[in-house]
Amino acid sequence: MSASPALLEVDGLSVKVGDITLVDRVSLAIAPGEIFGLVGESGSGKTLTALAIMRLLPPTLRIEGAIRLEGRDLLGLSEREMRRVRGGRTGMVFQEPVAALNPVFSIGQQLVAAIRAHQPLSRRAARARAVELLELVGIPSGARRLDFYPHALSGGQCQRAMIAMALAGGARLLIADEPTTSLDVTIQDEIVRLIERLARETGIAVLFISHDLGLVARLCHVVGVAYGGQIVETGDARDLLRGPAHPYTQGLVRCVPDLADIGVLHRGIPGYPPAAGAWPSGCRFRARCPEAAPGCEQPQGLSALRPERQVRCWRALHAAVLADA
């Protein structure tokens, strides 16, 4: 998507259990400083994709394809080497920051442990680094806060501390899975500003997973829309969300109310998303699609609609060809 070489390249990533495919040939690339938004509903495979990139899936799940971080294929690494990557070159934050921190250790103890797991620093040097990290993520008077336990911090401060932990080993890639879902909008705005600033100032690449299109529109540069374990549309975030081509993306966009439309109901997409692995044949969105037609019973490929925009819908591609002619 971007001119600079990708920091993370995911190429044809599939996650399978037995002969059931949960994630189906997902490809994406994120450049340094770029924020990639992976959006979709429950069961679309977005969290599985993130866990597969970190190789955090249980051994019963098989990963296929290629995952290259700074040119190195993560699927070829031993578990021991992979442990250096997790928390080292990559960091991850989740939805429930309070649950992700250990309640019986202070923030400082947890940060120092995370730093020393990846860097040969003395306790004192690691503590100084921990204070720097807390200040980087916007927790003021870091030296004093080090001795706080998670219960003494607000949800927003816990998420800042989690981001500090994720960066403690010198991460170049941050995977954030619904990091603001349990937070108030005002605090969400602060966390979003923080992620934006970190990407801009430190050049980390961010994979931002969310079901909130408004949030993705606010923060992300590039978007991938997941449905039924596949990417159904991908491209520049603003361009894609202002002019979605896939009927599923169009449906999602229609679900997001404008705050100026008070009292206007926005109808959802009829029906329910398919259960993971039990994908319908042909286009997986066919049963819920308002524009389904003969031809949609064929499996759909992800094809270029125009430069920097790909869509998995023959009708959208066809319409674009007609519009050109």
Add this chain to the structure above:
Amino acid sequence: MSWRPEVEGPAVLEIDDLHVVYRLGFGRSVRAVAGVSLRLRQGRTLALIGESGSGKSTIARAVCGLGPIESGAIRVGGQKVSEAPDRAAAAGRAGVQIVFQDPVSALDPRWPVWRSVSEPRWRSHKRGREARAHAVAMLEHVGLDPALADRRPAALSGGQKQRVTIARALSTRPLLIILDEAVSALDVSVRNEILALLHEIRIADGLTYLLISHDMGAVVQIATDVAVLYLGQLVEAGEARQVIGAPAHPYTQALVRAVPTLERAGVVPAARLRGEIGSPEHPPPGCRFHPRCPLAVARCANEAPAWRTVRGREVACHRAEETELVGSDRCEV
């Protein structure tokens, strides 16, 4: 602080000077709700909004008798429910039902769903064939296939389970339904389907809703009225198109602007709040919002603002006349 719009229809819910205090032990206590008065008339949907710690869920719990009350009165359909020995039972008899956020834990996993739907009627109706028929009719009323009546909750999707809990709330023909983050755990497309259902039922059955939500996308779609809470007190209340569409209180403005929408793609909200809401254990003097307020002046720290009408809604802010001027600024980055 009270909000008493000139009512036409009968008042379904009246809250008068409600105070709720939680004891923390060691002589410490928190006044989570500090003098809130509200009136909600039939057929309306009132949304309570505010950050965690604002007291919105505490008020909801007090209304349905599931939480403590320090002082004040709550009336539902004219009946005083705040002084009954069993306030939850009194609220139920007066016609209050509640739908919670998580339908998984709200339904008994061992029961076929029709049985959960009929449960609130056990106090007043016979159990038996008629009970099942009624439950099935309620399931159909919320758009579920009657064939699902004998399934257990695990066999249903999240949206279907939430429809079951709505059918259960409807089964006693309530006056007032409290929607406590009822759509917050759902995917956006399913959320909108449930909101549309709630809207249709409200019109068809003449229901009244008290909506507790941090999801502004849900609030703008179904709320007719909005009350904004900050540290246990009302700061603004009125019709949704005024409070959300053109907020007068700086806190409401900040809340509304912090919501990312597609129209504001890539736009950074201009006014931002300093710090976080803090604890109601030690509320700031004067206006409780002043330490975070971008418009605060010396007076705000000393004098609690009076509750008054500004531009057609009620608001507690010394500078509410001036907020219109900063009401529309946005900045592109």
